[in-house]
Amino acid sequence: MFILHRQDVEVAKLPHPTNSDQTIFVLxxxxxxxxxxxxxxxxxxxxxxxxxxxxxxxxxxxxxxxxEPKRFSVWGQMSQPLPVS
Structure with a gap:
């Protein structure tokens, strides 16, 4: 359970592993x-x-x-890591 700020994390947009038309956001x-x-x-x-x-x-x-100054977001830990380059 973490409360973090944008400068503490890396956010990436990745292709969905099973649906190439979608993307997911990963922290x-x-x-x-x-x-x-x-x-x-x-x-x-x-x-x-x-x-x-x-x-x-x-x-x-x-x-x-x-x-973040313009929003709050909630992120759940991923059970199976995605391949991240």
């Missing part, structure tokens, strides 16, 4: 990969934190709350 932090779950507007900070806590507590899934 890399300390050697771990996280997939974008949901984004929130700046005024939705309470909702973003509640969603982040729910994912951590109810689903027993490590996740990141990324705080």
């Amino acid at each position: 890399r932090y300390n050697g771990l990969l996280f997939q974008l779950l949901k984004t929130f507007e700046p005024h939705q900070d309470t909702e973003a934190r509640a969603f982040w806590r729910e994912i951590n507590d109810q689903h027993d899934r490590p996740c990141v709350l990324l705080e």
